Amino acid sequence: MTIKVLEPTELNILQCAQALQSGSLVAFPTETVFGLGAAVTQPSAVEGIFRAKGRPSNHPLIAHAHTGFDWADGWIDLSSARLKAQFLALTQHFWPGPLTLIVPKGDKMPLNVTGGQRSVGVRCPQHPVAQALLKATGVPVAAPSANRFGKVSPTRAAHVVSELGVSVPYVLEGDIPEVGIESTIVSLLNETPRLLRPGRITAQQIEAVLGQAVAVGPAAGENAVRFSGGLEKHYSPDAKVCILSAEQLMAEPLPSSTLFVGWSDSFIEQANHKGAQLRNSSVVSNSGLPAEIEQNLYIWLRQADEQQWGCVVFEQPPALPEWAGVADRLRRAAW
Helix, strand or coil: CCCEEECCCHHHHHHHHHHHHCCCCEEEECCCCEEEEEECCCHHHHHHHHHHHCCCCCCCCEEECCCCCCCCCCCECCCCHHHHHHHHHHHHHHCCCCEEEEEEECCCCCCCCCCCCCEEEEECCCCHHHHHHHHHHCCCEECCECCCCCCCCCCCHHHHHHHHHHHCCEEECCCCCCCCCCCEEEECCCCCCEEEECCCCCHHHHHHHHCCCCEECCCCCCCCCCCCCCCCCCCCCCCEEEEECHHHHCCCCCCCEEEEEECCHHHHHHHHHHHCCCCEEEEEECCCCHHHHHHHHHHHHHHHHHCCCCEEEEECCCCCHHHHHHHHHHHHHCC
């Protein structure tokens, strides 16, 4: 199979939509990360996502569609008045955007998309290339991140090509993802909404729209819903990942080749001092804005392997809502 990396022209987007309709895989940009897409109406293509990624078949996918798509037309079940009100409030406020909502699946939604569950995560991405592709395709597109399962998510078309190669026949180029980490996931399966995966959209923002409290973190027990990115170890490079405060940094033994990523003056000062004691080191200093860290996080994690660093040390994120997405991804990468 020959991989085609295509500029997002109108003609190429139409070609990729036709490829999805006929059962091919297509990688495409969203505002979060690049997704590996298959039309949910093509069961062999959906199975191809799991094969290409090495993803367990019971790990559910997220279904994507364009802004004008009628999700309620058999794809999801909004028969509950409570759920419908919550769904409409959140989608009207946050879609298109980096928010995935888990709701009961409709009869049209195949079980191989949902990992065998009776619920499904649905999303309307904001990226214009994704919007154009999804509109031209006309049916929901199942699309996890376009990388090997458990590894670092791609934020460039080149990342998809280098990691998945010829297992993906089409890769659409596009502007660099604005967000840079995966979508916030909120379950609406119970009366109290539950934030399962943090992202750019915070629990506090969800609460403000719904006018009610939101539970944070996965529920315990056998009936807890499975969701994308829910495993303890995820988003991981081969290099060791450490999360340290400035105070912890000096006492921590580190490999002789270490990359430091931080934003506070105290951490950068300590990183420079610690790095001078190592055979090979580099210090990356940032603005300290969580949105900037989100956008570049996976670039640094990939650089850790591409530049063969033995370890990448990140500054401990503040315990603030706007940092929850970064803290979650780093914790899973360092697990």
